[in-house]
Amino acid sequence: MSEIKDLDREEGVKKLKELAENKVCFFITRMPEAEIDTRPMSTLETDDEGNFWFLCKEDSNVAQQIAADDKVELLYGDNSNNAYLFVKGRAALLQDQSIINRLWTPIAKAWFTEGKEDPTIRIIKVRPSDIHYMDTQHGKIVSGFKIILAAITGKRMDDGREGDINI
Numbered sequence: 001m002s003e004i005k006d007l008d009r010e011e012g013v014k015k016l017k018e019l020a021e022n023k024v025c026f027f028i029t030r031m032p033e034a035e036i037d038t039r040p041m042s043t044l045e046t047d048d049e050g051n052f053w054f055l056c057k058e059d060s061n062v063a064q065q066i067a068a069d070d071k072v073e074l075l076y077g078d079n080s081n082n083a084y085l086f087v088k089g090r091a092a093l094l095q096d097q098s099i100i101n102r103l104w105t106p107i108a109k110a111w112f113t114e115g116k117e118d119p120t121i122r123i124i125k126v127r128p129s130d131i132h133y134m135d136t137q138h139g140k141i142v143s144g145f146k147i148i149l150a151a152i153t154g155k156r157m158d159d160g161r162e163g164d165i166n167i
Helices: 009-020 061-068 097-103 106-110 139-153
Strands: 024-030 036-042 052-057 071-078 083-094 121-136 160-166
Touching: 009 071, 009 083, 009 121, 009 160, 024 061, 036 052, 036 061, 052 061, 052 097, 061 083, 061 121, 097 121
Parallel strands: none
Antiparallel strands: 024 036, 024 071, 052 121, 071 083, 083 121, 121 160
16 A cells, blocks of 8 residues: 655645646646546646646637636646646636746747747646645655566565645
């Protein structure tokens, strides 16, 4: 069984940055009739308050769905490091050039052809309400060794850790 380790404020934000910042997640929104819509999105920043930051176009499905229902979910998975993160929260659409300048990356030009001055850019800020993570305690190499040893001996050697992050 995995070790349960809930994380608070400072340690929790550090874990969020480790598991989410500059990573792609499945960004889940609600559509009319309670259907869900999912798309991959790059997390541009996880701030010191535990908020997640993204960019989108003002006329995109994600922007329209957030405007209709601000409840969202973010799913992160990194199989190579056995690290996973699930976030429920509320999203807000913002338009602030100083934040766009902070979040801007050269790859964003693929979506915003006019550059960071593109008037259709919107910022998505997700304020988490529920966060759950799962990862390994000792990293990939030790975890791999424990899996091999468990396969040879037939004894379970769980290296997993999971818990809630309270921001």
